[in-house]
Amino acid sequence: MLSFVEDSHIEKLKENLAYGFSGISMEMEDIYFIHKNGSHLPIHLKTLPVVVEGSVTEIHLIVRDLSVHHDNHKKFLFLSYHDPLTGLYNRRALRENFEIGIHLEKLAFIHLGLDRFKLINDSIGKIGGDEMLKRIGERLKSICPENSQLYRNGGDEFIILLRKTTNEHTEKLAEKLLREFDKPFYYKHQEYFISVSIGISMYPKDGDTLGNLSHKSEQALSYVKDHGRGHFRFYEKEMDAIYLNEMVMESYLRRAIELNELKVYYQPQIDLRTGQISSFEALLRWNNKKFGFISPGQFIPIAEKSGIIHNIGEWVLDNVCRQLKEWQDKRYRKARIAVNISPKELKMEDFSKKVKQKIDAYGISPSLLEVEITENALANMEDTIQTLNNLKNIGVSISIDDFGTGYSSLSYLKRYPIDTIKIDRSFIQDIESDEKNKAIATTIINLAHNLGMDVIAEGVEKDLQASILLNANCQKAQGYLYSRAVSIDEINEKYFSKRT
Secondary structure, rough: HHHHHHHHHHHHHHHHHHHHHHHOEEEEEEEEEOOOOOOEEEEEEEEEEEEEOEEEEEEEEEEEEHHHHHHHHHHHHHHHHEEOOOOOEOHHHHHHOOOOOOOOOOOEEEEEEOOOOOHHHHHHHHHHHHHHHHHHHHHHHHHOOOOOOEEEEEEEEEEEEOOOOOHHHHHHHHHHHHHHOOOOOOOOOEEEEOOOOEEHHHHHHHOHHHHHHHHHHHHHHHHHHHOEEEEEEEEOOOHHHHHHHHHHHHHOOOOOOOOOOOOEEEEEEEEEEOOOOOEEEEEEEEEEOOOOOOOHHHHHHHHHHOOHHHHHHHHHHHHHHHHHHHHHHHHOOEEEEEOOHHHHHHHHOHHHHHHHHHHHHHOOHHHHEEEEEEEHHHHOOHHHHHHHHHHHHHEEEEEEEEEEEOOOOOOHHHOOOEEEEEOOHHHOOOOOOOOHHHHHHHHHHHHHHHHHOEEEEOOOOOOOHHHHHHHHHOEEEEOOOOOEOOOHHHHHHHHOOOOO
C-alpha cells in the first residue's frame, strides 16, 4: 500500500491508518498515488474501520480518483485569469499581477485601442472579428519584450505593463507597435489594415494605484483618438481639465432642457435683391449656471457623442414649429426657418416621420420649415438619401451648410434632393481682397444656379462683400452686417411689428 504513495505523504497515511486501527474514521485530501506509468494521480482517501465486539477486525480504504476534478479546477483557474478568446491575461490577472513588485520599479501602463474595429465586425461578421482579435493578440505577443505582460482589456482594447523601463524605452516600444500595425492582417485570403491608438501613463509619476494609472492612460488614449488616431501620447496633466470639464458639462447638458437653460435664437437671412428678410436660421444657445454661455462648437460635439443630441434636436424642432405656428396664427408675413440637423439625427429611421408629426401637430405649412445639414452628413448615401427623399416628399426644404469644407465629392449635388447651398464663411471672408476666395464663391454660385439651387452666403460683415455677392447673383446673405442671432422677442419686435 505504502509503495503507491508519494514519499511526502507516507507519514500522514501511517497516522491515518493508526487512527483507523483505533476505531476512528479519517479522510485525506490532496494525496497523490503513483501510477504504474509513473504519473501522479490526485486522490481522496477515506479509512473506514470495521469494529466487531469492540475490536477493529479490518479497515476498508475508499479511494476516489480526483484527476478529472483537478483538471477541471486547472481549467477554471486558467479561465479565471485569461481571456477565453485570445488566451491573454484578463483584467483580473492585471489587478493581481500589478501589485507584484510594483514599488520596486518604474513601470509603463500602455493602453492600446484598435481604431474603428466596428468596421471590421460589420465587414466580416462577429466570427471573423473574433478571428482577427486572435491574430492581433498573437502579433502583440510577438512584439512584447520579456519585461512586459500583455492583457486584453475587453472589446478592442489591450494593455501592456512594461516593467523596469524608462520613458525612452517606452516610446521605442510604442513606435514599434505602431510600425507593426502598418502591416496587414489576413482573413480568408483577404488583407485588412487596422490602425491602433496608444495612451501611456507612467508609475510612479502619474499615479501609484492601478485605478490611477488606468484612468490616466485612458485619458491619453482618448486624446489620441480625438486628435487623428494612429499615434501615441503620454499622459499630461493638462488632459485632466479637458476630460473633467467634458464629463461635468455632459452632466449639466443632460438637465439643460429641464432647467430651461436652452434657448433658440434666430439669425435673419436677407434677400440681396430686395433687402428684405425672407427667412431665418434657428441657432441653439446654452446659458449654464456653472459655465455661463457655452459655444455650440463646444457642447454640440458632447451632445452627439453622448446621444443627448436626439433629445435636444427634438426640443429645437418643436420650438421652431411652435414659433411658425405662432406667426401663422398672428398672420405675420410668411418666413421660413432653417433648423440644423445632426448627422446622428439624420441616420434615425423614423426621423422624417417625427418631422411630419411635428408639422401636422402644429398645423403649419411644410414649405416654411427647412432642414439644414452639413456636407459630412452626406458621406454615406445609404444612411441619408431615403430620409432626405422622405422629407422632400413632405414638402420640407433641404439646405447644405458650410458648403466646400466637408465631403469632397460633388456627385451628391445631383443625387440628393437639395434646394439650397450655403457658402461657408471661410470663402466669404476677405472676398473683397482675396481673388481666390472670390473665384471660389462665384464658382459655387454658378454651379448651384446651373443645378437649379438657391445660394445663401454666410458670414457677410461688409457692404462690399454683399455687393460682390449680389453682382454674382447670390440670392441671400446672413451675417453681422445685417444682424447677429437674436432672441425671438427681438425678432418679433424688429421684423414683425407690422402685419401683412
